Amino acid sequence: MTTKLMGEKVRRVEDARLLRGEGRYVDDLAPGALEVAVLRSPHAHARIKGIDVDPVLDVEGVVAVYTYDDLSGPMAEPLPLLIPHPALTHGRTQYALAKDEVNYAGEAVAMVVAESRYVAEDAVALIRVDYEVLPPVVGIDAARRGERLVHEDVPGNVAARLEQGSGDAEAAIAAAPHRLSLDLTVERSASTPMEGRGTVARWDPDTKRLLVWSSTQTSTGVRAAVATKLGLGLGQVDVITPDVGGGFGVKIMHPWPEELLVPMAAMALGRPVKFTEDRREHFISSAHERGQVQHVDVGFDEDGRLLGLSVEFWHDNGAYTPYGLIVPIITSTQLLGPYKPRAYKVVFESLYTNTVIVTPYRGAGRPQGVYAMERTMDAIAAYLGKDRTEVRSVNFIQPDEFPYDHGMTFQDGRPLIYDSGDYPASLEKLKALVGWDEFESFRQEARGEGRRVGIGLACYVEGTGVGPYEGAHINVETTGKVKVAIGLTTQGQGHQTAFAQIVADELGVPFEDVEVTSGDTRRMPYAVGTFASRAAVMSGSAVALAARQTRTKALRIAAEALEAAEDDLEIVDGQIRVKGAPGTGIALGTVAVLSNPLRYAFDEASKLATQFVVGDPTKPPVAEDDEPGLEGKDFYSPERSTFANGMHAVIVETDPETAEIKILKYAVVHDCGNLINPMIVEGQIHGGVAQGVGGALYERMAYDANGQLLNASFMDFLMPYATEVPESIDIDHLETPSPLNPLGLKGAGEAGVIPSAAVFASAIEDAEGIPVRAMPISPSELFELRRTHQHEADQHEEQS
Amino acid sequence: MTESLHAVRLTVNGVAHDVEVPARRLLSDALRHELRLTGTHVGCEHGVCGACTVLVDGRPMRSCLMLAVSAVDAEITTVEGLAEPDGSLGAVQQAFKECHGLQCGFCTPGFLTTITAGLAENPDPTREEAREMIAGNLCRCTGYQNIIASVCRAAELRRGDR
Numbered sequence: 001m002t003t004k005l006m007g008e009k010v011r012r013v014e015d016a017r018l019l020r021g022e023g024r025y026v027d028d029l030a031p032g033a034l035e036v037a038v039l040r041s042p043h044a045h046a047r048i049k050g051i052d053v054d055p056v057l058d059v060e061g062v063v064a065v066y067t068y069d070d071l072s073g074p075m076a077e078p079l080p081l082l083i084p085h086p087a088l089t090h091g092r093t094q095y096a097l098a099k100d101e102v103n104y105a106g107e108a109v110a111m112v113v114a115e116s117r118y119v120a121e122d123a124v125a126l127i128r129v130d131y132e133v134l135p136p137v138v139g140i141d142a143a144r145r146g147e148r149l150v151h152e153d154v155p156g157n158v159a160a161r162l163e164q165g166s167g168d169a170e171a172a173i174a175a176a177p178h179r180l181s182l183d184l185t186v187e188r189s190a191s192t193p194m195e196g197r198g199t200v201a202r203w204d205p206d207t208k209r210l211l212v213w214s215s216t217q218t219s220t221g222v223r224a225a226v227a228t229k230l231g232l233g234l235g236q237v238d239v240i241t242p243d244v245g246g247g248f249g250v251k252i253m254h255p256w257p258e259e260l261l262v263p264m265a266a267m268a269l270g271r272p273v274k275f276t277e278d279r280r281e282h283f284i285s286s287a288h289e290r291g292q293v294q295h296v297d298v299g300f301d302e303d304g305r306l307l308g309l310s311v312e313f314w315h316d317n318g319a320y321t322p323y324g325l326i327v328p329i330i331t332s333t334q335l336l337g338p339y340k341p342r343a344y345k346v347v348f349e350s351l352y353t354n355t356v357i358v359t360p361y362r363g364a365g366r367p368q369g370v371y372a373m374e375r376t377m378d379a380i381a382a383y384l385g386k387d388r389t390e391v392r393s394v395n396f397i398q399p400d401e402f403p404y405d406h407g408m409t410f411q412d413g414r415p416l417i418y419d420s421g422d423y424p425a426s427l428e429k430l431k432a433l434v435g436w437d438e439f440e441s442f443r444q445e446a447r448g449e450g451r452r453v454g455i456g457l458a459c460y461v462e463g464t465g466v467g468p469y470e471g472a473h474i475n476v477e478t479t480g481k482v483k484v485a486i487g488l489t490t491q492g493q494g495h496q497t498a499f500a501q502i503v504a505d506e507l508g509v510p511f512e513d514v515e516v517t518s519g520d521t522r523r524m525p526y527a528v529g530t531f532a533s534r535a536a537v538m539s540g541s542a543v544a545l546a547a548r549q550t551r552t553k554a555l556r557i558a559a560e561a562l563e564a565a566e567d568d569l570e571i572v573d574g575q576i577r578v579k580g581a582p583g584t585g586i587a588l589g590t591v592a593v594l595s596n597p598l599r600y601a602f603d604e605a606s607k608l609a610t611q612f613v614v615g616d617p618t619k620p621p622v623a624e625d626d627e628p629g630l631e632g633k634d635f636y637s638p639e640r641s642t643f644a645n646g647m648h649a650v651i652v653e654t655d656p657e658t659a660e661i662k663i664l665k666y667a668v669v670h671d672c673g674n675l676i677n678p679m680i681v682e683g684q685i686h687g688g689v690a691q692g693v694g695g696a697l698y699e700r701m702a703y704d705a706n707g708q709l710l711n712a713s714f715m716d717f718l719m720p721y722a723t724e725v726p727e728s729i730d731i732d733h734l735e736t737p738s739p740l741n742p743l744g745l746k747g748a749g750e751a752g753v754i755p756s757a758a759v760f761a762s763a764i765e766d767a768e769g770i771p772v773r774a775m776p777i778s779p780s781e782l783f784e785l786r787r788t789h790q791h792e793a794d795q796h797e798e799q800s
Numbered sequence: 801m802t803e804s805l806h807a808v809r810l811t812v813n814g815v816a817h818d819v820e821v822p823a824r825r826l827l828s829d830a831l832r833h834e835l836r837l838t839g840t841h842v843g844c845e846h847g848v849c850g851a852c853t854v855l856v857d858g859r860p861m862r863s864c865l866m867l868a869v870s871a872v873d874a875e876i877t878t879v880e881g882l883a884e885p886d887g888s889l890g891a892v893q894q895a896f897k898e899c900h901g902l903q904c905g906f907c908t909p910g911f912l913t914t915i916t917a918g919l920a921e922n923p924d925p926t927r928e929e930a931r932e933m934i935a936g937n938l939c940r941c942t943g944y945q946n947i948i949a950s951v952c953r954a955a956e957l958r959r960g961d962r
Contacts, residue, residue: 011897018905019893021839021879025906028838060802118824194843194851194906194940245841245906246940279844492904492941679900686943687903714848714938722944723935727927729945752943 026198044707083324106284167343172308176299195245218529241519335369454767464747465537480589487527489519508571533747550632688752813881850937903941
């Protein structure tokens with residue numbers, strides 16, 4: 001009997017290959033390919049007055065060198081602005097190789113192609129560029145002052161200004177019994193996957209086709225970009241995403257300059273060409289995120305109920321805006337979390353600086369929004385002298401209020417309507433899990449030992465599974481093996497396992513017989529990509545729909561072959577049989593033979609099929625509304641996003657002397673609807689929390705006043721090791737299924753990282769009794785914060 | 801300028817390979833590109849992330865910090881050499897599979913080699929020792945909890961507690 005796999009902790013089919021060292025990442029492919037190295041601007045802001053590549057040409061092993069002057073046609077135009085928005089009045093994108101000016105240290109200026117990366121790097125060092133160095137704009141404050149401009153034709157460095165809201169927030173605040181204002185900052189961090197970017201391209205002069213492998217989160221996007229930029233028909237370009245060593249958002253940005261330059265060189269040179277980004281390049285030329293300055297005005301009643309909330313924030317988008325306004329729009333909408341302010345207004349400015357571009361990193365603007373809202377909740381609780389959970393509770397959207405319409409427009413251009421959730425239940429679970437009510441006695445106990453501890457919590461709602469669509473194609477081979485193709489890519493989420501679970505359940509076949517291929521445009525040319533916690537919701541739903549279609553066709557053919565009614569049939573372990581009559585059936589592989597009127601007897605299944613008769617001999621072998629083959633193909637396109645949610649709590653201990661911050665307990669309550677594979681979901685949460693710890697306590701992009709990134713290495717950018725993360729994470733799930741898709745799924749990929757800055761700020765503030773308004777916070781910053789606070793307290797005392 | 805090449809015999813996973821490499825060729829690159837043993841991954845090229853860790857005479861080494869020419873006379877073990885003689889997964893590999901100790905798999909080979917050496921030295925680590933054992937390797941996907949669990953499970957498997 002086939003057991004149901006949906007919801008089971010099925011071990012991953014990906015693992016054996018990866019554990020044996022048999023993974024295939026981009027740099028593992030095309031041995032002997034030419035390799036490129038990119039000359040990157042050493043200046044944050046400069047005019048290029050001349051480039052001398054002559055010394056490079058004498059280097060043995062150098063095959064070609066490119067500068068902007070070597071680009072033509074669409075390649076000589078600026079890179080695409082992927083997601084335009086009416087509010088993005090001053091969108092700017094860079095060129096594949098810099099034209100006339102550079103706007104961040106790390107911007108691509110020239111590319112050398114050589115027999116090896118070693119030689120290519122030697123050659124890059126010989127290129128002479130005459131720069132006229134210009135004063136850079138670094139940091140949000142400098143951008144806002146607008147005394148210097150990143151782009152001469154963008155006044156005030158303002159790429160976009162967007163205002164949204166519902167109700168008259170300002171009037172509501174003015175009329176509220178209590179008011180507070182907060183000024184907050186969040187610094188930059190970045191996705192920093194263990195594998196950087198990479199692209200390999202091979203041009204086949206015989207078939208006039210280009211094959212590109214890229215470490216990307218969207219193979220279809222890269223394909224369309226390459227075809228357009230190189231003037232090829234879409235049908236001439238195939239893009240395959242092989243194993244990807246982590247993405248976390250940075251690889252949804254596309255096309256990167258090298259994703260176009262490498263195929264261009266491969267075509268021109270007639271040899272495979274490879275780009276493998278090194279770690280320093282990743283820091284200075286791949287995207288960052290997070291950096292914002294925020295101002296909150298809030299009016300509330302005696303219970304802490306939000307009567308009016310007005311938020312203004314300034315978003316650092318770096319030197320260019322290829323990804324539009326996605327990140328700040330998400331901040332501005334997802335800031336609302338599980339709460340329902342009576343009136344809300346949000347305004348943001350997206351600002352240029354002479355730094356690396358800012359595009360989504362896991363969480364994509366949500367961590368900043370949650371930080372603003374949760375800091376506000378804590379401030380209200382402190383002001384009213386109330387428990388922080390009580391203030392949150394009175395503001396929760398209640399379970400009977402779904403679907404809940406915020407009266408706003410979400411990132412996908414659709415109305416911001418929450419589909420399901422039970423926030424009071426989640427909070428109860430969280431309080432039990434972390435021991436919220438028992439904490440005060442623990443605090444007293446710790447205080448008695450001279451220890452300082454604090455507890456914090458943070459709640460979030462995450463729009464997941466944004467459209468427009470994903471598809472799946474299923475083909476049952478005559479062996480009974482089921483081949484599934486999805487279009488989006490995979491970078492460690494276990495899609496091959498999770499989607500095989502769905503197919504096995506829906507189609508009634510053994511899990512082992514299902515093979516899932518992802519991110520190969522030859523197998524599924526229509527797809528969007530893996531981002532916004534959308535893979536499970538979008539592709540999972542498409543896979544289910546395609547499997548149901550395949551099942552329907554299989555039952556139709558089998559009913560004819562077995563002379564039974566379709567309704568009387570079931571599929572168990574790959575055998576179609578009359579319900580409750582084992583041994584009477586027909587194998588799915590045999591049905592696959594029957595589905596194709598071309599019956600060369602290649603295999604055993606074909607021979608077996610001769611005992612069955614299907615099809616009306618008086619009609620064409622393939623009916624008008626039918627196709628040969630046992631296949632199913634379907635697309636899932638939701639009317640709007642589905643909203644997952646969760647709540648985190650942390651207990652920290654801060655050292656009274658050194659200000660070291662230690663995590664004593666970390667608890668997560670998570671609602672991503674129905675779970676496909678709880679093991680994978682928990683793994684996603686673990687990883688997200690670790691990234692959140694990094695973002696809250698360690699990671700920042702340390703730019704100096706000249707726009708030089710001072711910590712562009714793993715030595716200096718402090719990503720958590722095992723010693724920095726919580727020893728264990730207590731996880732509890734609440735499953736409120738989404739009504740918007742066939743399996744009741746919501747996304748889970750980003751959840752772990754979203755409330756981190758907020759939850760740590762909450763706990764550290766609780767431990768210290770000092771307002772925390774800037775994250776991340778290092779021990780030395782906490783130490784400074786104590787000194788400033790003490791100094792202010794002393795001054796206050798002197799004055800009084 | 802022609803770069804002079806050096807004839808080097810690299811003994812990897814019990815097999816001798818004769819290669820000619822420039823003096824500056826990193827061991828990691830020689831393994832990956834000369835020998836086509838691409839299971840060893842390069843995550844930072846400055847010895848911090850540990851993805852490229854291989855065993856040199858049984859000791860974990862960052863192969864991005866070692867020149868190929870300096871690896872002559874050494875017995876090198878890469879991730880490709882961690883399976884059992886019968887081809888089944890080795891104890892550490894099996895433990896990672898059971899405990900969901902990997903996601904994207906890029907850092908994984910460096911953890912597997914590091915833990916293999918760690919358990920040879922300390923076959924029965926406490927959880928705290930397991931954590932210390934992997935504290936020099938970076939992973940961006942897993943959050944490490946399941947990797948620590950994998951270390952403990954691998955220790956059990958090595959003792960025959962299957």
